[in-house]
Amino acid sequence: MRIGTRLSALAAGLFLALPALAADVTGKWTTEFDSQIGKQKYTFDLKVDGEKVTGKAHFERMGQTGDVDLLEGKLVGDQISFVEKFQFEANELRIVYTGKVKGDEIALTRGVGGFAKEEIVARRVKD
Secondary structure, three states: OHHHHHHHHHHHHHHHHOOOOOOOOOEEEEEEEEEOOEEEEEEEEEEEEOOEEEEEEEEEEOOEEEEEEEEEEEEEOOEEEEEEEEEEOOEEEEEEEEEEEEOOEEEEEEEEOOOEEEEEEEEEOOO
16 A cells, blocks of 8 residues: 555655646637627747747628737646737737637637727637
C-alpha cells in the first residue's frame, strides 16, 4: 500500500509540474452578436507562436466592413486575450477580448472601452 501511495503522489507531482499545454487556436474563427451599435459579424484569423497570438479581424458593423490587426495577443493554457483598436468618431477605443478556449469554441468577454461588455462565442471555421 505504501508503494502505491508513493507512486500516486509522485505521479500527481509530475503532472502538476508539467507546464500547461496551450490550446490550439491557429486558424479562422467566426462570431455574430448583437451590441449597443447593432448586429456585428467578425472573422478572426489567429496565429500562435509560443504564448504570443497575432492576427487580423475582419468585421461587419454599422453598415461597414473592414480589417484590423489584433494586438497584445496572449495564450496561456486555455486562456486567451487580445486587443482591437476601433476608431469611433474622433476617438480611438480599445476593445479588449479575454476568454477561454474549449475545443472548437472560444467563450469571450468583449470590453469596449469603459462603455460596454458583451459575452460572445467564436467558433472555429472548418475547411
